[in-house]
């Protein structure tokens with residue numbers, strides 16, 4: 001019999017009753033308007049509310065059982081989405097890489113890469129006819145696929161990939177081979193057993209001359225039997241830290257033949273006679289990664305808001321230690337240090353979600369440009385997607401762990417779901433471009449931009465601030481306003497960029513090659529890149545709170561958002577104080593006042609913390625947490641979960657009789 005009360009925990013109810021805004025108002029803002037919120041809720045109503053599976057079952061299953069369950073869950077979900085005929089997510093992105101659907105597959109989606117990456121890859125890299133053939137087959141699930149780029153020996157350095165595709169003039173085919181163990185494709189999500197096709201980036205050879213990387217649609221399993229095709233060696237790479245349901249795979253190819261028309265040919269082509277037409281811009285092959293990096297920002301910011309919701313609701317329900325002796329124990333959310341763990345992460349998730357919205361607008365514009373043969377926005381797009389992917393994933397990974405700590409011992413339970421979120425987010429620091437490597441790409445872009453700034457050339461919009469900051473070495477007058485806080489970060493970034501540039505130049509002057517100098521300047525390049533990204537995130541948050549978007553909002557909501565912005569700005573400036581002090585000598589009193597503002601902003605957020613999290617509007621199924629449910633009945637849920645632990649099924653497990661008792665007896 002369930003121990004769960006039907007009522008909401010009174011401490012949580014009190015939080016909701018006493019807040020300065022209603023969660024609904026925040027939810028409408030957070031999801032971009034009433035209509036979008038409705039789309040999201042309708043999806044949840046049709047999909048999540050209707051899933052009969054026991055949501056907490058997966059931590060108690062084996063690797064194989066989790067995979068089997070994930071496939072079954074996926075099919076249920078796919079059927080529902082087909083029935084509903086929804087194509088777009090509430091934020092305008094394709095429905096499939098949707099964070100709304102997490103609750104349906106808590107151990108990961110075995111066809112996430114198929115739905116989220118391959119379809120878009122075919123759209124970006126394939127011709128319209130190829131999309132009609134392969135893209136539509138993927139959309140209808142008559143074909144299942146994986147994106148097989150990474151090899152056992154190379155993930156980061158794509159030019160080092162060894163898989164080759166040789167054009168056979170006689171048969172009008174490509175012959176694919178992974179000639180060494182290090183060239184085995186390794187890691188692709190869904191490739192182990194779920195996919196029957198792969199997108200394989202490989203070196204294109206014509207008459208044994210390498211023409212660079214191209215993408216090929218390669219059937220790997222029989223369409224009828226699903227058995228691996230001749231020449232294909234495919235399987236699961238074994239247990240990972242997380243993503244148990246995803247089935248990451250390995251793939252070896254030995255003389256696997258595919259028609260010439262299976263090369264994705266929107267940007268470069270091979271004709272029947274073997275003529276090769278080069279892409280107008282070689283890095284277009286990398287554009288699918290740009291798209292996925294954008295979506296990672298959205299997904300991970302959402303995951304941070306999920307962890308923040310779990311930890312904040314729990315902190316409102318949990319009581320421990322009085323603040324004043326002889327008084328009742330307080331809700332742990334009332335300890336100031338607890339607020340410092342919770343609220344900055346709420347602010348971070350908002351900051352990155354806002355940054356995603358801007359990033360995605362730039363992605364859509366750049367995609368349109370590419371369709372019209374215009375590529376000038378690509379470097380800025382690449383740089384921005386890299387830096388936001390890095391900052392959002394690394395901030396979130398650190399943040400989720402802080403939020404776990406904020407839940408004390410119970411945060412460490414699998415059923416809190418914080419561990420699961422942490423593992424997901426941890427992987428995103430590595431996949432789709434390892435974070436340090438992407439920081440170095442941004443550093444490279446900054447060096448080029450700085451050189452242009454010195455030459456008085458016009459800079460891309462997101463680095464335009466460098467132009468002024470190059471001249472403006474410090475702030476003339478410090479008022480401590482949000483605008484000042486942003487300005488000081490921008491000047492610190494410009495300064496960091498400047499000294500990084502100087503050190504790079506000095507190394508070149510001393511005779512190092514460009515590559516050596518870049519390697520030796522790597523630490524500063526990554527630091528400058530990080531600061532640059534922070535400036536973008538801070539500027540976006542500031543614009544949202546103080547710009548024209550604030551007009552239609554109620555004064556109460558604007559106040560709440562202002563409190564969160566204040567917390568974000570102050571925390572950020574304090575975090576980078578060592579860089580700030582290099583460009584502006586803040587006095588002891590000014591630094592003390594920042595510390596006071598930090599404390600005040602935590603207190604200002606406190607009364608609304610629970611409703612802000614409610615306003616993130618996470619369905620209980622998506623949170624999948626004994627600590628974070630809307631009703632706050634934490635102890636009952638934890639207890640029910642313990643009771644369901646398979647070890648508790650019988651009072652004395654078999655192994656005690658067979659091993660422990662005999663061993664104990666032997667020592668009597």
Ligand SMILES: CCC/C=C/C(=O)SCCNC(=O)CCNC(=O)[C@H](O)C(C)(C)COP(=O)([O-])OP(=O)([O-])OC[C@H]1O[C@@H](n2cnc3c(N)ncnc32)[C@H](O)[C@@H]1OP(=O)([O-])[O-]
Pocket residue numbers: 112113147149150155156157158159189283286287289290378379382430431432433434437441444
């Ligand atoms: C759900 C989870 C699913 C996961 C899936 C995966 O993980 S899938 C696997 C995911 N795997 C990964 O993510 C692998 C990560 N590795 C990579 O992305 C690349 O190999 C690299 C960028 C690290 C280096 O590449 P490289 O050695 O070939 O390049 P370079 O450094 O010599 O720079 C040359 C020029 O290219 C420019 N440029 C570069 N990229 C882009 C771009 N996307 N767009 C536009 N431009 C780009 C760069 O700025 C530079 O321009 P410049 O200054 O000359 O004007």
Ligand SMILES: Cc1cc2nc3c(=O)[nH]c(=O)nc-3n(C[C@H](O)[C@H](O)[C@H](O)COP(=O)(O)OP(=O)(O)OC[C@H]3O[C@@H](n4cnc5c(N)ncnc54)[C@H](O)[C@@H]3O)c2cc1C
Pocket residue numbers: 113147148149150153154155156157186187188189243248427430431432433434436437440
């Ligand atoms: C959960 C998960 C899912 C994945 N899904 C897919 C998928 O669907 N398809 C796919 O193709 N791949 C996939 N991958 C692979 C992923 O894209 C790569 O692991 C990732 O790009 C990092 O490459 P790597 O493993 O070669 O790391 P490495 O590059 O070997 O990184 C190891 C270390 O070397 C450092 N390093 C490497 N190069 C440089 C450099 N130039 N300068 C400075 N430092 C450097 C890195 O910073 C890092 O510290 C997945 C990976 C994971 C973990």
